[in-house]
Amino acid sequence: MTDKFIGKPSPQDVRSARIASGMTQSQAAKRFSYALVSWQQKEAEGKTNRSLSSGEYELLLLLADSHPDYELKTR
Template sequence: MTSKSFKADLIIASDVRSLRVAAGLTQERAAERFDISLRGWQRKEAATPGLLSKGEYELLLLLAGKHPHFILTPR
């Protein structure tokens, strides 16, 4: 069995915003989803490079349907 390695390149603010929009989230909903304040999310989204952790970035990719290895499916 081979292990697929996911290596996020440099995360830039426009990627974070476009992924949030693709996921259908407002900044307010994204802040709720990631359990941070609205201002905290705005900082993450505005920073270059983005301040998302690898886990946060991968979750955002999943929510947006853009993860290179996984997809979300309904139960």
């Protein structure tokens, strides 16, 4: 376990993790309680970019089975 701080992701990181999780933009927006346009801004390069928080990004990585330290386990 590395237990390192992940930090805020780039728009490409967000898009890649969302795709790896199998979610559409619409599904991701709903899961994280964002309007679709707000989610799209998180994946957009440039001045309109609104990054996910580090905690939101860690959850997205867990959902994508890509977190460097942890994995989700079903009950």
